[in-house]
Amino acid sequence: xxxxKQYIEHYFQQYPWLKEFIKFCMVGxxxxxxxxxxxxxxxxxxxxxxxxSFAIGYLTAFIFAFYFNMIxxxxxxxxxxxxxxxxxxxxxxxxxxxxxxxxxKSMVEVILINVNIAFxxxxxxxxxxxxxxxKFYTFKPVGDAE
Numbered sequence: 380x381x382x383x384k385q386y387i388e389h390y391f392q393q394y395p396w397l398k399e400f401i402k403f404c405m406v407g408x409x410x411x412x413x414x415x416x417x418x419x420x421x422x423x424x425x426x427x428x429x430x431x432s433f434a435i436g437y438l439t440a441f442i443f444a445f446y447f448n449m450i451x452x453x454x455x456x457x458x459x460x461x462x463x464x465x466x467x468x469x470x471x472x473x474x475x476x477x478x479x480x481x482x483x484k485s486m487v488e489v490i491l492i493n494v495n496i497a498f499x500x501x502x503x504x505x506x507x508x509x510x511x512x513x514k515f516y517t518f519k520p521v522g523d524a525e
Contacts, residue, residue, distance in 0.1 A: 396514065402452040403510045406444055414440035441472070453518035464517055471512035479505040 381389075391398045418436035421427040427435070445468045449455045455464065479501055486497035 399452055399514065400510055403448060403513070404506065406447045406452055407506070409447070410440040410444040413443055441469075448513065449518065453514070455518055460521075467517040468513060471509060471517055475505050475509045475512065478508060 414436040416436075417439055418432050421432035421435045422429060425432075445465055448468070449461075449464060482504055483497055483501045486492045486500065487494050492500070
C-alpha cells in the first residue's frame with residue numbers, strides 16, 4: 380500500500396516544476412509576512428512616513444524573496460550571477476506588476492467582477508506569471524555554471 384509520502388514523491392517526479400512552484404509560493408508568503416511586519420513596525424511604531432515605511436518593507440521583502448528563490452527554489456549555486464540575476468528578477472517583477480495592474484483593472488471595469496474576487500483571481504494569475512518568468516528567464520540554467 381502506498382503511503383501519502385510515496386504518492387507525493389511520485390507526483391513530484393512526474394511534475395518536477397510543481398515542487399519548485401510550491402517552494403516559490405512559500406518564499407512569497409514569507410516575503411509578504413516580512414513586508415507587512417516591517418511596514419507596520421516602521422509606520423506605527425517608528426512613526427516613519429508611509430512611503431518610507433512601504434519602501435523599507437517592500438525592498439527588504441524583495442531582496443529576501445530574490446535570494447531565497449535563487450538558493451532554495453531554483454538551487455542556483457553560482458553566486459557570481461547574483462547581480463545579473465537580481466536585475467532579471469526585478470524585470471520580471473515589473474512586467475508582472477504591469478500585467479497584474481492591467482488585468483485587475485480589466486476584470487473590475489470591463490468584465491465587472493467584484494474587486495475583492497478580482498484581486499484574488501489576479502493574485503493567482505500574477506503568481507503563475509511571476510513563477511514562469513523567473514523559472515524560464517531569470518533562473519534558467521546555463522550549462523554547468525550552476
